[in-house]
Amino acid sequence: DAGVIQSPRHEVTEMGQEVTLRCKPISGHDYLFWYRQTMMRGLELLIYFNNNVPIDDSGMPEDRFSAKMPNASFSTLKIQPSEPRDSAVYFCASSPNRSPGEQYFGPGTRLTVT
């Protein structure tokens, strides 16, 4: 298995532009998580899905952030419009069962908003 796949690995964009981050979870995993990591705040859970359904999006910082999971093998995290304070590394993770701690992380997308 290739593990969790994220694209792009790096994204540089200007303030105000739309950014879309993509994730392919490990096949057979029922849970998918989106995290943001910064030096100041560490890892923060943004949203997670179970069987493609959003369960908890209380970590999504603002209405500018949205996430979708149209099928079991694909999810997107969109920021529109982007702001410099959104600069961070965004991780997608998937989990095979209900135990939320057993997560397999992707390599992350480093987002820079100028």
Place this chain on the structure above:
Amino acid sequence: KNQVEQSPQSLIILEGKNCTLQCNYTVSPFSNLRWYKQDTGRGPVSLTIMTFSENTKSNGRYTATLDADTKQSSLHITASQLSDSASYICVVSPLPSGSARQLTFGSGTQLTVLP
């Protein structure tokens, strides 16, 4: 509020030496505690997981200990290698363990191993 505090924030050691990283938590009741290793530019990878009834768990040169009474865990690295240079993150899951929202992440210890 559930908290996980890790120390030290950063650590530099010479190759071949041992080191111990600390994790103190306030999460209660407690389900399990996991140590992750995060290499630069990569996502975290799970090293060990311990439930409240376990005192120690090993994974090669990595040994995690847990004292549920004092709410402390440590990760001991033996005979360090250059490849051990990474951030080590402690993650605690409370009871009931059904919601990922309840996971509490530490801020990590940045370990640098020098030749």
